[in-house]
Amino acid sequence: EADLVEIYNDLGSIVVRALLTNRARRKSVFVPMHWTDQFASNARVNSLVPAVVDPFSGQPAAKNTACAIRPFAAAYHGFMVTRAEPAMAAADYWAFAKCEGGWRVEFAGLQSPAKFLDLATDLLGAGELLAYQDQKAGEYRYAVFEGEQLNGAIYMSSAPVSISRAWLVSRLGKAHENRLNRYQLLAARPSGTEIDIGSIVCSCFSVGRNQILSAITEKGCANLAAIGNCVQAGTNCGSCRSEIAEILNDTIVRQAAE
Numbered sequence: 001e002a003d004l005v006e007i008y009n010d011l012g013s014i015v016v017r018a019l020l021t022n023r024a025r026r027k028s029v030f031v032p033m034h035w036t037d038q039f040a041s042n043a044r045v046n047s048l049v050p051a052v053v054d055p056f057s058g059q060p061a062a063k064n065t066a067c068a069i070r071p072f073a074a075a076y077h078g079f080m081v082t083r084a085e086p087a088m089a090a091a092d093y094w095a096f097a098k099c100e101g102g103w104r105v106e107f108a109g110l111q112s113p114a115k116f117l118d119l120a121t122d123l124l125g126a127g128e129l130l131a132y133q134d135q136k137a138g139e140y141r142y143a144v145f146e147g148e149q150l151n152g153a154i155y156m157s158s159a160p161v162s163i164s165r166a167w168l169v170s171r172l173g174k175a176h177e178n179r180l181n182r183y184q185l186l187a188a189r190p191s192g193t194e195i196d197i198g199s200i201v202c203s204c205f206s207v208g209r210n211q212i213l214s215a216i217t218e219k220g221c222a223n224l225a226a227i228g229n230c231v232q233a234g235t236n237c238g239s240c241r242s243e244i245a246e247i248l249n250d251t252i253v254r255q256a257a258e
């Protein structure tokens with residue numbers, strides 16, 4: 001889960017992040033077709049689809065393509081938020097997307113850099129640097145500030161990076177005027193009354209996984225309609241409803257087992 005995999009067949013291969021889920025049929029693979037070479041190093045899933053179309057409708061055989069999966073042997077994984085558009089030539093895998101206040105980037109390399117600090121300063125640019133390095137654990141974290149403003153923060157690890165991405169993205173637009181909130185940034189989690197909404201589940205209303213969990217466990221929401229009334233999730237286009245149902249089901253099963 002969250003690790004990188006190579007999906008391949010006779011036509012080529014792509015590298016994407018894996019998510020294990022009950023939402024896809026057993027032994028089948030779903031890959032979004034929206035990634036272009038502009039936003040990802042190698043994720044155009046249509047490059048694996050043969051040039052076969054339905055003779056009547058012209059529909060391509062996009063849902064009937066044989067493929068296999070193997071691990072992408074990354075030596076290190078990284079996640080970055082940055083105000084400036086990223087230039088990712090140094091990484092073997094990368095994918096980035098626009099977010100409020102800047103960009104969020106996933107990346108990885110087949111070989112560890114000689115110095116993680118050098119890679120971080122190349123990617124984040126000049127500014128006031130804050131660093132945390134634990135060579136033994138394989139954890140490297142850096143943030144660069146200009147005055148009170150965060151220019152960017154970068155998290156690298158020998159394993160897939162496990163941090164609160166939504167919270168980090170929200171920090172791009174905030175002032176970092178004291179040591180405490182700068183250190184929180186390297187810890188990659190909020191403290192005190194600040195809320196970590198978790199990974200975004202409902203894009204229409206920017207509702208995170210933790211908000212849905214809290215609607216279920218703290219506010220007693222026991223079905224999709226109740227969750228929608230409570231936090232709005234799932235009440236517009238509906239494309240997030242199967243994921244909300246999975247969270248609800250998992251939580252109810254876990255509560256029943258406790």
Ligand code: FES
Pocket residue numbers: 201202203204205233234235236237238239240241
């Ligand atoms: S993504 Fe949740 S309603 Fe559209």
